[in-house]
Amino acid sequence: MTIAVxxxxxxxxxxxxxGQTVRLADFRGEKNVVLLFYPFAFTGVCTGELCALRDELPSFQNDDVQLLAVSNDSPFTLRVFAEKEGLDYPLLSDFWPHGEASRAYGVFAEDKGCAVRGTFVIDKEGVVRWTIVNGLPDARDLSEYAKALQAL
Incomplete structure (x- = not known):
């Protein structure tokens, strides 16, 4: 069951x-969070989405907002991916226990072994204020994230 607004x-x-530990609770009371789950690094749609975020980063990572992107890849894979694509925001590994965070948000596709495209805008109190979940092949619209953040 997917986490709801x-x-x-x-x-x-x-x-x-x-290799640094990141906790969602670290941002509570400090920043709103855009939490983005994506299937895998180095795949076409995922690379396009994450590079689009890179290109608009000040909208999604600033004094008031933290962007966190989560996949089921290993941290080592994520490091190479971030370096190759110039991704200067946290890429989090939900590799082991495999899919634990993705399952908690209801976006883990058991038959594929990876997260689907789920995005959650979380306010400073830790409450989900906006969400969208797309299937594996369907890219998300970044302008919708920006609108959700403006509404906070």
Whole structure:
């Protein structure tokens, strides 16, 4: 079951592409969070989405907002991906236990072994204020994230 608007966002603790631990709770009371789940690094649609975020980064990562992108890739894969694509925001590994955070948000596709394209805008109190979940082949519209952030 996917987390819905109004739900408290499940906390998680994941390693980023540099091996550092990132917790959703670290941003509580400090920043709104755009939490983006994507299937895999180095795939066409995912690379396009993450590079579009890179190109508009000040809208999604600033004094008021933190962008967190989560896949089921290993941290080592994410580091190479971030370096290759110039991604200067946290790429979090939901590799082990495999898909634990993705499952908590209801966006893990058991038959594929990866997350589908789920995005959650979480306010400073840790409450989900906006969400969209797309299937594996369907890219998301970044302008919708921006609108959701402006509404906070």
């Amino acid at each position: 109004g739900d408290k966002a499940p906390d998680f603790e994941l390693k980023n592409q540099h």
